[in-house]
Amino acid sequence: MNDLSNCREFYSLSLPTAERMFQKNRHRMDLLDDHIHDSVNIYATCQEIVREWQLMGDDTLEFEAAKKELAKEREKFNAEKKGLAWSVADVEDKLAKEKQFNANKQKEWETSCEWTNHEMQTARDQIVKLKGEKTKMSDEYEQECALYQKRENEYIQCIAKLEKNRC
Secondary structure (H helix, E strand, C coil): CCHHHHHHHHHHHHCCHHHHHHHHHCCHHHHHHHHHHHHHHHHHHHHHHHHHHHHHHHHHHHHHHHHHHHHHHHHHHHHHHHHHHHHHHHHHHHHHHHHHHHHHHHHHHHHHHHHHHHHHHHHHHHHHHHHHHHHHHHHHHHHHHHHHHHHHHHHHHHHHHHHHHHC
């Protein structure tokens, strides 16, 4: 077989029968015009594909650069995050120590207040006891004063009677 017959056989199998008949009946110049238009369209499509591939290459380079920048930012962020985590851990440790210190101070304060309250209660009890004794003593003193006044009046009357009788 020669090359021309191979081509005819190939195209006869690739095109439907109605299309083959339509193409066979067309004028040769119309076929040539269609072939030229198809070739130009294929060339333009190929050029568009090449442009897209170039743009895809540029986009890929931009994407890779952005990926590297993101990786750097992620490393920086993770380092900062780790630093913050350490500082948070330090602050939490300090907070726990301060809470323990405050709890100890609270216990000391409560003990001190309890002791002070006990002393104050004892002092109050003594004050109440002394006020009771003072009231009792002042009552006794007033009774003694009244009794003394009464005796003095009696003595004065006796003296006055005696002086009267003497005279």
